[in-house]
Amino acid sequence: MAQPAIHQHSTGLPGIELARMSLDGRLPEAPICGTLGFRLVEVEEGRAVFEGEPGEHLLNPMGTVHGGFMATLLDSALGTAVLTGLPAGRAYTTAQLGVNLVRPVLSTTATLRCTGVAVHVGRTTATAEARIVGADDGKLYAHGTATCAVFRMPGTE
Numbered sequence: 001m002a003q004p005a006i007h008q009h010s011t012g013l014p015g016i017e018l019a020r021m022s023l024d025g026r027l028p029e030a031p032i033c034g035t036l037g038f039r040l041v042e043v044e045e046g047r048a049v050f051e052g053e054p055g056e057h058l059l060n061p062m063g064t065v066h067g068g069f070m071a072t073l074l075d076s077a078l079g080t081a082v083l084t085g086l087p088a089g090r091a092y093t094t095a096q097l098g099v100n101l102v103r104p105v106l107s108t109t110a111t112l113r114c115t116g117v118a119v120h121v122g123r124t125t126a127t128a129e130a131r132i133v134g135a136d137d138g139k140l141y142a143h144g145t146a147t148c149a150v151f152r153m154p155g156t157e
Contacts, residue, residue: 015086019043030076037071038114040080046118048080049145051135054109065105068141070132074099077116078128078146089156092126096147103141112137124150 014020021027023043034040036054052073053119060066082092105112116130125147132142 003141012088014088015090016043016045016084019048019080019084022047026085032072032076032078034070036069038076040076041113043080043084045084046121048077048084048116050077050080050114050116052112052114054105054107054112056107059107065104065107065109067099067101070101070105071097071099071144073112073132074116074130074142074144075146077114077130078144079116079148081116081118081128081130082121082126082146082150084124085118086150088114089151089153090150092148092150094146095125095149098145099142101142103139109134109141110137112141122150126150128130 020043022029023040029039037055038050040048041051042049050073054065058065075094079092079094086092112132113135114130114132116128117131119127127147129145130143130156131140133140
């Protein structure tokens with residue numbers, strides 16, 4: 001199985017540059033973004049913002065948007081916020097994800113905006129926190145935290 005295109009570039013560039021390249025289209029978006037209908041819309045060091053569109057394709061048997069969509073949106077913003085603080089040759093993977101769903105999301109809910117902020121980015125671990133709000137009204141729908149394992153990319157010194 002081929003590695004995603006971002007891995008072809010990640011050994012020589014700091015995380016913030018990789019995130020910027022993804023934002024402006026120089027790197028393809030992660031496939032999960034297209035699958036679930038969300039996208040990276042802002043990035044700066046220590047911060048990443050994604051927006052997502054709820055819809056019928058995300059409904060669970062109860063008729064609300066599946067919590068997995070919210071968890072994935074949070075995980076993407078949390079991880080990308082961590083990525084922006086990593087030096088060249090370093091990568092991360094989520095080791096722990098905490099999700100708090102505080103309001104139901106319906107297929108008719110307007111665009112959701114998820115902002116992730118890195119709290120700590122160290123040599124072996126990183127932490128971040130994020131909130132999902134309605135893009136038009138600011139209502140809180142979910143919030144979460146992540147602990148990430150930080151590691152050296154294979155093939156780097």
